[in-house]
Amino acid sequence: MTTYAAITGCGRAVPHRVLTNSDLEKLVDTSDEWIRTRTGISERRVVADDEATSDLAIRAAREALAAAATDPADLDLVIVATCTPDWMFPSVAARVQHAVGARRAAAFDLNAACSGFIFALATATQFIQNGSYRRVLVVGSEVLSRVVDWADRKTCVLFGDGAGAVVLEATEKPLGLLSYVLGTDGSGDRLLYLLGPTASPQQRARAETTYLYMNGPEVFKFAVNVTVAASRQVLERAGYTLEDVALFVPHQANERIIRAAAKSLHLPADKVYINLDRFGNTSAASIPIALAEAVERGRLRPGDLVLMVGFGAGLTWAAGLVRWGSPNGTGPGG
Numbered sequence: 001m002t003t004y005a006a007i008t009g010c011g012r013a014v015p016h017r018v019l020t021n022s023d024l025e026k027l028v029d030t031s032d033e034w035i036r037t038r039t040g041i042s043e044r045r046v047v048a049d050d051e052a053t054s055d056l057a058i059r060a061a062r063e064a065l066a067a068a069a070t071d072p073a074d075l076d077l078v079i080v081a082t083c084t085p086d087w088m089f090p091s092v093a094a095r096v097q098h099a100v101g102a103r104r105a106a107a108f109d110l111n112a113a114c115s116g117f118i119f120a121l122a123t124a125t126q127f128i129q130n131g132s133y134r135r136v137l138v139v140g141s142e143v144l145s146r147v148v149d150w151a152d153r154k155t156c157v158l159f160g161d162g163a164g165a166v167v168l169e170a171t172e173k174p175l176g177l178l179s180y181v182l183g184t185d186g187s188g189d190r191l192l193y194l195l196g197p198t199a200s201p202q203q204r205a206r207a208e209t210t211y212l213y214m215n216g217p218e219v220f221k222f223a224v225n226v227t228v229a230a231s232r233q234v235l236e237r238a239g240y241t242l243e244d245v246a247l248f249v250p251h252q253a254n255e256r257i258i259r260a261a262a263k264s265l266h267l268p269a270d271k272v273y274i275n276l277d278r279f280g281n282t283s284a285a286s287i288p289i290a291l292a293e294a295v296e297r298g299r300l301r302p303g304d305l306v307l308m309v310g311f312g313a314g315l316t317w318a319a320g321l322v323r324w325g326s327p328n329g330t331g332p333g334g
């Protein structure tokens with residue numbers, strides 16, 4: 001009998017503080033018009049002085065656990081996908097594990113940049129499918145506002161802070177992640193990076209900046225191509241076609257990337273989920289935030305086939321095909 005890992009609850013947490021495009025006009029030489037037409041972003045959320053990645057992760061995790069009606073003491077594993085941890089160690093996941101009361105669970109962070117949530121979902125699903133664990137919490141949480149250069153208009157307008165979480169539970173029903181594609185091309189390491197605290201003086205001397213660096217146009221081309229290719233591959237692996245997809249939930253980096261990929265895949269606009277206008281690019285948090293919001297808004301129903309695609313630093317990319325729904329039929333969106 002095959003075991004599957006159903007998504008039984010979703011949650012999200014974004015900071016209260018809203019930073020609009022007109023706020024940014026006061027910081028750098030930019031305009032609301034440029035940001036909206038080139039990216040689709042109107043505003044993003046930014047943490048308060050007393051908030052960090054783990055705080056957002058904990059809030060999103062609690063919401064997902066409540067939605068799934070899962071006792072945190074029953075969790076076997078906590079994985080947090082993040083590239084902006086507030087502590088290098090212990091992991092953000094260790095803080096989440098303690099804060100939510102997952103006293104039996106192991107916990108670790110996973111860094112695949114903006115592809116991190118799908119990498120974590122695939123990892124969690126393996127632990128459930130091989131019989132090691134029955135309940136896993138997967139979180140994507142980021143505070144990019146503390147690593148962007150607020151004087152660099154090419155990057156500071158793009159990113160935002162937030163977290164999203166899902167609870168996975170073992171079931172014999174064919175729910176959850178049906179197929180996935182994970183990829184990495186480390187030769188693209190200079191296109192999108194952030195130095196860590198242990199970088200050598202030589203690495204620092206070679207870096208363009210000690211803040212987040214991105215070659216936007218090169219990453220843009222990679223993103224469109226890989227989104228289209230990975231979407232096709234993940235569907236083929238599970239034996240489905242694009243017509244079977246109920247909702248496409250891509251990484252929220254740029255509306256032009258999403259529209260170009262959707263056009264190439266012949267996906268109609270009403271099957272494409274976009275919320276970057278309100279949150280900007282929240283890296284590993286963008287897909288789980290979108291999933292939680294799609295459930296709240298009635299855009300995701302039990303039985304729906306959901307196609308997710310992420311891409312980012314590494315370079316990395318990931319696609320996942322999920323059959324939405326909970327084994328007892330009352331799960332997210334039910």
Ligand code: UT7
Pocket residue numbers: 029030031034035038039114153154155157158215216217218219220223253254257281283311312313
């Ligand atoms: O999540 C990780 C993955 N990240 C992504 O997928 C991001 C991919 N890249 C992008 O989304 C786009 O490349 C950007 C939104 C970052 C930039 O858009 P673009 O259309 O590729 O612009 P560009 O970098 O080619 O710049 C065009 C012009 C430049 O001016 P000149 O040199 O032509 O005079 C920039 O200096 O736009 C200028 N520019 C801006 N102008 C006003 C760049 N940023 C801004 C800005 N406001 N914020």
